[in-house]
Amino acid sequence: MFLEIAEIVAKPGEEQALERAAAAARPLFLRARGCAGMEFHRVVEQPGSYKLIVRWVTVEDHTVRFRGSEDFQEWRRLAGPHFAEPPVVVHTRDVLD
Amino acid sequence: MFLEIAEIVAKPGEEQALERAAAAARPLFLRARGCAGMEFHRVVEQPGSYKLIVRWVTVEDHTVRFRGSEDFQEWRRLAGPHFAEPPVVVHTRDVLD
Numbered sequence: 001m002f003l004e005i006a007e008i009v010a011k012p013g014e015e016q017a018l019e020r021a022a023a024a025a026r027p028l029f030l031r032a033r034g035c036a037g038m039e040f041h042r043v044v045e046q047p048g049s050y051k052l053i054v055r056w057v058t059v060e061d062h063t064v065r066f067r068g069s070e071d072f073q074e075w076r077r078l079a080g081p082h083f084a085e086p087p088v089v090v091h092t093r094d095v096l097d
Numbered sequence: 098m099f100l101e102i103a104e105i106v107a108k109p110g111e112e113q114a115l116e117r118a119a120a121a122a123r124p125l126f127l128r129a130r131g132c133a134g135m136e137f138h139r140v141v142e143q144p145g146s147y148k149l150i151v152r153w154v155t156v157e158d159h160t161v162r163f164r165g166s167e168d169f170q171e172w173r174r175l176a177g178p179h180f181a182e183p184p185v186v187v188h189t190r191d192v193l194d
Contacts, residue, residue: 040191040192041191043188
């Protein structure tokens with residue numbers, strides 16, 4: 001099991017709009033093949049910064065199948081206008097699993 | 098519910114020792130007050146980089162009670178010698194929760 005962790009910074013004043021977009025887009029992630037959970041976190045110490053945390057069965061479920069889907073386009077249509085800069089994304093794997 | 102996300106970089110060649118230390122220290126986190134889960138993730142795109150992800154009921158369960166405990170000292174005794182640099186820690190809160 002892998003995590004996608006995307007660091008997202010909201011345009012100033014658009015924090016609530018970004019949070020609403022993430023809420024609206026959550027079902028798009030949850031119905032994706034290999035998606036086992038989606039959380040959208042505000043960083044306590046850095047106002048305006050967020051971490052999108054998505055659990056995927058494989059990295060390719062995210063990078064190939066989801067990014068190639070209409071649902072990814074819809075996620076970016078909803079949330080992208082509120083991004084201050086392009087998200088920085090990494091994938092991680094639990095070594096204790 | 099909050100996440101502690103700590104970015105940890107292993108000293109070169111000490112990746113497996115760090116992973117073993119995290120495995121050994123896992124029970125110290127899981128028995129801490131307010132701890133609801135602990136994962137230790139390797140970053141796929143950055144060999145030697147890890148993310149410690151701990152779920153806490155409150156930020157203070159981590160920053161005050163756990164960091165003030167003997168178990169925190171033991172965690173650092175086990176893992177600290179394998180850190181290439183001091184961990185960078187943030188706390189996050191799921192806004193969709």
